[in-house]
Amino acid sequence: MGNPLQDRRTAVELASVKQVVEIANKVSVFDGLARIVEADLAALDPEIIPSGWRDSAVLGELRFGFADAEKRIPMVTGSATADIGAVCQRCLEPFQLKLEIEPKLLLLETEQSADGFKDFEVWELDEQTVRPRDIVEEMLIMAMPLSAMHDNVADCKEFTATEPSDNAEELVKPFAALRAQMIRNDKDPAE
Numbered sequence: 001m002g003n004p005l006q007d008r009r010t011a012v013e014l015a016s017v018k019q020v021v022e023i024a025n026k027v028s029v030f031d032g033l034a035r036i037v038e039a040d041l042a043a044l045d046p047e048i049i050p051s052g053w054r055d056s057a058v059l060g061e062l063r064f065g066f067a068d069a070e071k072r073i074p075m076v077t078g079s080a081t082a083d084i085g086a087v088c089q090r091c092l093e094p095f096q097l098k099l100e101i102e103p104k105l106l107l108l109e110t111e112q113s114a115d116g117f118k119d120f121e122v123w124e125l126d127e128q129t130v131r132p133r134d135i136v137e138e139m140l141i142m143a144m145p146l147s148a149m150h151d152n153v154a155d156c157k158e159f160t161a162t163e164p165s166d167n168a169e170e171l172v173k174p175f176a177a178l179r180a181q182m183i184r185n186d187k188d189p190a191e
């Protein structure tokens with residue numbers, strides 16, 4: 001039967017058989033997404049680029065069906081998550097960014113319109129056929145933040161404390177130096 005994620009089929013056909021597409025793949029399967037991740041990680045020193053980022057998991061499920069009783073409007077719903085390598089824009093360290101999507105799409109041909117489906121977004125079919133993979137990939141790409149960051153400031157590099165004593169010292173030093181300088185300036189305004 002081939003590969004339901006990769007095979008091109010018409011939206012009507014997918015909807016008619018109520019196709020369920022399991023997603024349990026590596027990021028590398030989604031080559032457009034992988035190219036974006038690769039370009040992002042290229043900003044890092046090569047030695048700190050996480051080596052296994054292409055093998056991170058994309059997991060989820062797409063479910064096809066019809067949105068209307070007359071079976072004229074194919075739809076796809078479902079959910080998926082992806083762990084992708086990213087560079088934190090606050091501390092410039094690599095981290096695992098979790099993308100979550102919940103597609104709720106009407107699969108419409110360009111001349112087709114559908115009113116009364118407010119909860120749905122429209123996926124315009126460029127051709128008769130659609131590849132489930134492309135839907136997942138495009139939605140994941142759209143879910144990528146413009147500026148990726150650790151969720152929690154405490155996870156950023158300067159604030160992690162694997163060796164608390166050393167890091168604490170590093171944190172304190174610049175402020176201590178600045179304070180020392182300020183005190184000097186106070187004592188001797190003319191320098």
Ligand SMILES: [Zn+2]
Pocket residue numbers: 088089090091092093149150155156157
């Ligand atoms: Zn960070």
